[in-house]
Amino acid sequence: MNLNRISWSGLSALAVASALTAGCGEKPFAKVNGQVITKDEYISALEQTLAVAGPNGAVPVPAGRLVLEQLIGRKIILAEAAAQGVVPSDDDVNKAFMYRKDMLEQSQPGKTFEEELQKQGTTPEVFKDNLRAELAEVAVLIKQLNVGNDKVTQYYNDHKDEFGLPARVQLRLVLVGANTPQFAEAQKKLSDPKNFTEQAARELNIIPQLKVSGGLQVLANSALPPSLKDKIQQAAPGTVIGPVDWPIQGGIAKAWVKVDKKLPQYNVPVESAAPIARQRVILQLQATGDPKFNQIRNEIIKKKFDATVETSSPVQETIWKAVKQSAQDAGLDKPPVTPPAAPAAPGGLTAAGGMAPAPAGGAGAPAGKPGAAAPK
Structure with missing residues (x-):
């Protein structure tokens, strides 16, 4: 029989454990389009599911x-x-x-x-x-x-x-490839800083993670690209910088950077x-x-x-x-x-x-x- 394999943290496993020990009455565990899933069915499936444990999460263990x-x-x-x-x-x-x-x-x-x-x-x-x-x-x-x-x-x-976080800056980034249609589109749209919105960042970014976050990033001052570090740190909130070179894995992208806010060291x-x-x-x-x-x-x-x-x-x-x-x-x-x-x-x-x-x-x-x- 094929067993499912999932990765659980201790938190998730204990959360499930807590849920299983609560409300163990006769009521249905769940319904799907009116069809009942019983708690016994759920527990049986749980017992047959493999989680991964160990220091590197590499050891399969029945959940x-x-x-x-x-x-x-x-x-x-x-x-x-x-x-x-x-x-x-x-x-x-x-x-x-x-x-x-x-x-x-x-x-x-x-x-x-x-x-x-x-x-x-x-x-x-x-x-x-x-x-x-x-x-x-x-x-x-x-x-x-x-x-x-x-x-x-x-x-x-x-x-x-x-026990804290270093001084940081909250940015909104748009990253695109140089000499691409996306670059031309971003240059046209972001020529007016007022157009640099969360929605624009979702639409223009080529990096999936930045699409999801609307370009929002929080970077330690020490993690800023060296060529832009001083410029970003000296910029007032709301300032848009770009297009500029921004290092990414495997090369250099063209970036527009909007400085949202400066975050002090947190202890x-x-x-x-x-x-x-x-x-x-x-x-x-x-x-x-x-x-x-x-x-x-x-x-x-x-x-x-x-x-x-x-x-x-x-x-x-x-x-x-x-x-x-x-x-x-x-x-x-x-x-x-x-x-x-x-x-x-x-x-x-x-x-x-x-x-x-x-x-x-x-x-x-x-x-x-x-x-x-x-x-x-």
Whole structure:
């Protein structure tokens, strides 16, 4: 039987998991032209669908297994945090949420975090629930590793560029090929700056991404083409520059550039960034192969596979047995005799397969650094 193959982030999988655990009554899951799709049909299809997991998203994993393992892991880590008295506060969850929201909206003008969550089929409330589990995982490790606030603050001070955005400029671009009919059309239409509208940018651009965005780009000052950097930075908002040469992949395009606004450097204060900074400290310890980190990590993962899991579904029981067997094969069901010298593979209790908390990302992370989407 051919299985579908999709790529899911931990956020998307947990969003589906949350949806599956809510409203499990007898009502139809959905209707298509009046024909009923039952929840059982949906879950069965989910169990047969392959997601891709692993550090590079290259390992096919049944989506049903991914969701089940994440739900179980989330319960285990929240219980462990409660036992150690480190369940994340609402304030910490809200700070982590606002950090992701602010970073996305600052880096992608015109988009809202809530709209991006909706596109991924989730809500702020579900996202915050998943954040709580993610932060609980970090809190348990922070306590076990005796990481004090001074170390978190030091990390923030040493990596301030990670907790904000550089000075940027918001532009509207039209890129066309030189000596082409599109160039002649753009030159004629944009000779009057008043004609440089979002709609015009959609119609004239040869770059698909710019057609979709109406030419809107936010670039760090350092990412501007060197030959135009000073001119763009000195231009007043509303100024149209062009036609000028603009580097793109594989050559040079002719460009008209409208300067929309200048955006100052944006920094998240240490108080607001603290939950994210704690995450980064833990990721740093993992990356350096800290022996104590690996020992604690494996001990917590063992608790996951030692947990008593009861289900009324034979399919889910079989899936969980397969998960535990994989853990046994990898040696994760036994407490480490000596701490491993190298860090274990990424993944975690709240993410399928391992322990590492996700860095600021998923729906709340910017799609890329300012300028990453610009034509090269």
